[in-house]
Amino acid sequence: MKHGNNKHNWRGIALLLLVWTWAAWSGAAFDSYPKIMFQRPAGISGGAIEHFMARYDLAIHGGAGPHAYALNDAIRALNPHIVILGTSRQGVWPGSFPPACFVYRPQMPRLTREAKPGDTEIFVTSTAGFPTRADKYRFAMIGGDEWFIYNDVTDTSFVGVITSGDLSLHRIHPLNDSLKTPVRFVGFGMLHNITPFAPLVGGIPVWKHFIDKRFEISKQDFSRFDGVFYDAFRFAFWREDISGGIDLDYNRVDDFAEHGLKWVNAQWADGVDKMLKYEREKLLQVNPGKPAVIATNTGAAEENYGIALCDGMMWEGFMRFASTWEEMVRVNRLWEEAHAPVYTMIEDYDPEHRRAYAKNKFAYMRYGLTTALMGGGYYGRTFGDYYYISLYYDEFDCDLGTPVSAPQKMSNGGWARFFQRGVAVCNPTGNTITVEDAHLRSLSGYAGPYHRLLGGQDPVFNNGERFTNVTLQGTAAEPPKYIKGDGIILVSSPDTVVSDIIVGNCYNNDTSPASDAVVLQGAWTQIKDPSSETYDATRNPCYSQWSDDSEDGIGYAAAYNPASPATATFTPFIGVAGYYEISEWHGWVGGSAGSVQEAGNVPWEIVVSGQVKSSGTINQRIDLGRWNRLGVVFLPAGRGAAVRISNSGADGAVIADAMRFRFLGQSPDIDVTPPAPPRNVRVINR
Secondary structure, three states, X not given: OOOOOHHHHHHHHHHHOOOOOHHHHOOHHHOOEOEEEEEEOOOOOOOOHHHHHOOOOEEEEOOOOHHHHHHHHHHHHHOOOOEEEEEEOOOEOEOOEOHHHEOXXXXXXXXXXXXXXXXXXXXXXXXXXXXXXXXXXXXXXXXXXXXEEOOEEOOOEEXXXXXXXXXXXXXXXXXXXXXXXXXXXXXXXXXXXXXXXXXXXXXXXXXXXXXXXXXXXXXXXXHHOOEEEEXXXXXXXXXXXXXXXXXXXXXXXXXXXXXXXXXXXXXXXXXXXXXXXHHHHHHHHHOOOOOOEEEEEOOOOOOOOOOOOOOEEEEEOOOOOOOOHHHHHHHHHHHHHHOOOOOOEEEEEEOHHHOOOHHHOHHHHHHHHHHHHHXXXXXEEEEOOOOOEEOOXXXXXXXXXXXXXXXXXXXXXXXXXXXXXXXXXXXXXXXXXXXXXXXXXXXXXXXXXXXXXXXXXXXXXXXXXXXXXXXXXXXXXXXXXXXXXXXXXXXXXXXXXXXXEEEOOOOOOOOOOOOOOOEEEEOOEEEEOOOOXXXXXXXXXXXXXXXXXXXXXXXXXXXXXXOOOEEEEEOOOEOOOEEEEEEEEOOOOOOOOOOOOEOOOEEEEEEEOOEEEEEEEEOOOOOOOOOEEEEEEEEOOEOOEEEEEEOOOOOOEEEEOEEXXXXXXXXXXXXXXXOOOOOOXXXXXX
């Protein structure tokens, strides 16, 4: 039986471990599936972000600089085996790179009037091919070396020209001076000219200059990461990728019309090959003897997949950019067969308009997770259009071991893959199907009988019973990528998998699937998570993985005045009855530590079926940013148990932040005595 964080349970006690070598980090002992990931293209905000990221096998974030490195150190202290990739953007920005680095559109109009500093309108022969107000990025270059930004265009002028800052005119440009605009493609930044036609920059090719600049310590110290993840990348272009044409050879003629798409992609591939090989050399230099992971988000599989140059690719939005499910699995299998380890990834998401129910779409989560298992990939599920809040499920804590077979198609259209300790089954058919034990017996690698997991979030589905059959949902759609499916993980031996149940202030940000956020009654003030991208001692360690101004960005609630009654009730959904360790979390109140006096005697009580089972007080002036154990109590299945705190008689501000319910087992003879503090432990941060 496994419980709590199951195969990831060691992460909470990582500081107690002896020194781990890199060989141990990369050893087969931790090469177990499912492999799960946390990816955030944006920065590192969130009061307890390290605790969220450390639960995963792979973390990717867009932070840079000393605060990002401090975050990485904190994550590794909790989980020394995690792989952390730094986000890189395939692109260059005006003002940050020399003009020789850019790919330009073929259009090169000329000034019909003199242009000078302070002009808000610049007159030209034509603005055809230049970005309009509908484009977020409106840059133009004049005279071959001076950038400016504008708001919109007429047929013959740029209007709303910005008159201050680096990207504005600083000298007079005469009549007939030429203008051009850079090419932007899907993703971050402008297209850099890594083809053989680009001028040298400081005597070196653009592709080399681009990598060298990103590896400057002032930009990103990649020795603090295990590799690079490109959040947008193209190994090849489609014609619709680039509007307005492209002029790689700088002859003012659209290369698509002059040479064709095949020629354009051949020139681009030459630069990609040189650039990524050089990047791997740089990674090996800064991380000698360690993995040098290069993974790309191409949106979908492209012509050559980058298998020879990279270690993995991401399917952004699961089936969002795929053609068919079988094509996705086929591509992932190509990567799996070419690399060990492999870093293919499926990052699924639900947008904001599904806020009220996204995290409880268990069937769709299982569909994505079992799809990833078919090809040896990592799986992550996030909430939000920008992939900023990661969700955590019971199945993530299952331990299947490594694959012992290839994916196999069953007679009913479903697929199965066998592992050392179980089997993953997926239904991508677009129809609801029934999978029976006989279907699995007909496949190579069967080692049953198998059992369903006994899980806490979706206990009707994960009921712990010996497997005989299961109905897997399916919804047909056109094109096929919009098909909805389902899946199931089965294990060789009965296994209880109950991930930690968190009840916090937000439905998605800090509260587990199947459970609802805290219920506040009385004089509470909800505080947005004040954390920014500054990861240091000034950061409020409230239990939150994301800070913003939405209803998902609440960091904590505070009750300031004991004369105004306030009660907070934390009610978990208990799918598996048993003994649970219950712990409380709090940060501080106010803009900085010590700015508000927190209460040293916050009353709490654990209520089960209407009866108070345990009670006491919490000193919220101490033990910040950690789980503080309240006790161990038997909790029945359902929503009949809760932790209640109040400000009754409190001698300061009371914080309602988060409660954790950690499953310990169903037997009354469990050991609930905390271990003695370790001695002579040494922790080394890489």
